[in-house]
Amino acid sequence: xxxxxxxxxxxxxxxxxxxxxxxxxxxxxxxxxxxxxxxxxxxxxxxxxxxxxxxxxxxxxxxxxxxxxxxxxxxxxxxxxxxxxxxxxxxxxxxxxxxxxxxxxxxxxxxxxxxxxxxxxxxxxxxxxxxxxxxxxxxxxxxxxxxxxxxxxxxxxxxxxxxxxxxxxxxxxxxxxxxxxxxxxxxxxxxxxxxxxxxxxxxxxxxxxxxxxxxxxxxxxxxxxxxxxxxxxxxxxxxxxxxxxx
Amino acid sequence: xxxxxxxxxxxxxxxxxxxxxxxxxxxxxxxxxxxxxxxxxxxxxxxxxxxxxxxxxxxxxxxxxxxxxxxxxxxxxxxxxxxxxxxxxxxxxxxxxxxxxxxxxxxxxxxxxxxxxxxxxxxxxxxxxxxxxxxxxxxxxxxxxxxxxxxxxxxxxxxxxxxxxxxxxxxxxxxxxxxxxxxxxxxxxxxxxxxxxxxxxxxxxxxxxxxxxxxxxx
Numbered sequence: 001x002x003x004x005x006x007x008x009x010x011x012x013x014x015x016x017x018x019x020x021x022x023x024x025x026x027x028x029x030x031x032x033x034x035x036x037x038x039x040x041x042x043x044x045x046x047x048x049x050x051x052x053x054x055x056x057x058x059x060x061x062x063x064x065x066x067x068x069x070x071x072x073x074x075x076x077x078x079x080x081x082x083x084x085x086x087x088x089x090x091x092x093x094x095x096x097x098x099x100x101x102x103x104x105x106x107x108x109x110x111x112x113x114x115x116x117x118x119x120x121x122x123x124x125x126x127x128x129x130x131x132x133x134x135x136x137x138x139x140x141x142x143x144x145x146x147x148x149x150x151x152x153x154x155x156x157x158x159x160x161x162x163x164x165x166x167x168x169x170x171x172x173x174x175x176x177x178x179x180x181x182x183x184x185x186x187x188x189x190x191x192x193x194x195x196x197x198x199x200x201x202x203x204x205x206x207x208x209x210x211x212x213x214x215x216x217x218x219x220x221x222x223x224x225x226x227x228x229x230x231x232x233x234x235x236x237x238x239x240x241x242x243x244x245x246x
Numbered sequence: 247x248x249x250x251x252x253x254x255x256x257x258x259x260x261x262x263x264x265x266x267x268x269x270x271x272x273x274x275x276x277x278x279x280x281x282x283x284x285x286x287x288x289x290x291x292x293x294x295x296x297x298x299x300x301x302x303x304x305x306x307x308x309x310x311x312x313x314x315x316x317x318x319x320x321x322x323x324x325x326x327x328x329x330x331x332x333x334x335x336x337x338x339x340x341x342x343x344x345x346x347x348x349x350x351x352x353x354x355x356x357x358x359x360x361x362x363x364x365x366x367x368x369x370x371x372x373x374x375x376x377x378x379x380x381x382x383x384x385x386x387x388x389x390x391x392x393x394x395x396x397x398x399x400x401x402x403x404x405x406x407x408x409x410x411x412x413x414x415x416x417x418x419x420x421x422x423x424x425x426x427x428x429x430x431x432x433x434x435x436x437x438x439x440x441x442x443x444x445x446x447x448x449x450x451x452x453x454x455x456x457x458x459x460x461x462x463x464x
Contacts, residue, residue: 072344212335238428
């Protein structure tokens with residue numbers, strides 16, 4: 001397969017970026033999107049040109065490092081996959097593919113397609129943890145957890161913090177990420193003790209980082225590679241109300 | 247007061263205020279609609295005129311009126327404030343973003359539909375509320391004013407279009423408020439959507455039926 005790529009190139013945080021066109025030639029349909037970029041970078045290396053910078057790590061959809069805005073969609077057109085899991089067969093041969101970095105004031109571009117996502121780290125540091133050492137895995141029946149709660153906490157814990165929710169949201173709101181973290185702890189006994197302070201501090205940090213406000217358009221749910229449900233946002237709102245008023 | 251300022255300053259707090267005021271305004275719309283349905287009584291507008299005359303004489307109604315005014319102000323100012331914050335949160339815009347594939351148009355146009363409904367509200371208040379309250383002369387008939395106004399095709403059409411946009415606004419607004427209050431859980435999504443139909447379809451339809459009635463029959 002052959003593609004024309006329009007890729008956002010930006011030298012550093014302060015410089016003004018622009019789209020540059022590249023040709024991706026002889027691309028296998030089974031290649032992942034990142035492997036296709038690797039191939040383009042190999043060609044650039046041969047020509048002694050500056051490689052296209054993009055974030056990646058595990059390349060199996062679990063680390064949350066990769067995240068590109070492809071043809072106007074976070075992680076591309078396929079649902080429930082990260083950029084590294086996206087295969088080139090999902091694109092039409094011979095077409096032009098536009099690739100941009102996540103765009104959010106809270107995610108400044110570092111270089112080309114790489115953005116600074118430490119804002120998410122700060123949100124986790126504000127409350128996305130359990131303060132006490134919970135030790136090693138306890139006896140299965142020593143802390144009773146209803147199956148439904150365990151399942152839902154597990155679904156929430158599937159969030160890999162890639163930033164697609166904030167990237168896709170028209171308001172650049174990371175509420176799906178934040179709510180998944182709040183849900184994950186609120187549903188389990190270990191997280192119960194700090195549930196009030198957790199939600200308030202995490203929301204406060206989100207606001208300080210300059211993210212937008214959730215207006216329930218649910219674009220995040222569509223774009224989430226882990227298919228996290230907006231039901232968690234409703235729970236997070238409940239947690240917030242409970243922390244403030246009950 | 248400190249607690250309230252903290253609450254208002256937080257993003258979720260602002261959303262809760264927009265949601266709460268929105269839900270209260272919807273409940274007002276229901277009452278407003280039921281009262282106005284008197285206009286369809288085949289008594290030459292007598293019942294409607296009595297209703298319009300007696301209502302402002304009740305002290306409680308005048309107090310509620312002030313509360314209602316404050317609700318509108320709080321809803322509009324907070325929503326506009328969040329809109330400004332949200333615009334700033336993006337920074338550089340995407341060169342290509344296919345919003346149509348990920349969200350509904352009603353959810354993305356709340357500020358626009360809300361703004362148009364606000365313009366309608368100003369015209370509407372001037373036409374009916376201000377007139378009857380401050381410019382009414384002896385023998386003032388609200389029914390006659392309504393008939394004269396709605397028989398005018400320009401105003402009638404404006405009213406109907408505004409009601410269509412109100413429906414658009416409420417379609418997202420109602421379920422969004424339920425989500426913000428955390429009651430839109432898995433088990434209640436379909437129930438909230440059902441109530442939502444009453445809110446976004448029947449309320450605007452009920453209001454739009456009035457200019458339609460006068461346009462067609464008078």
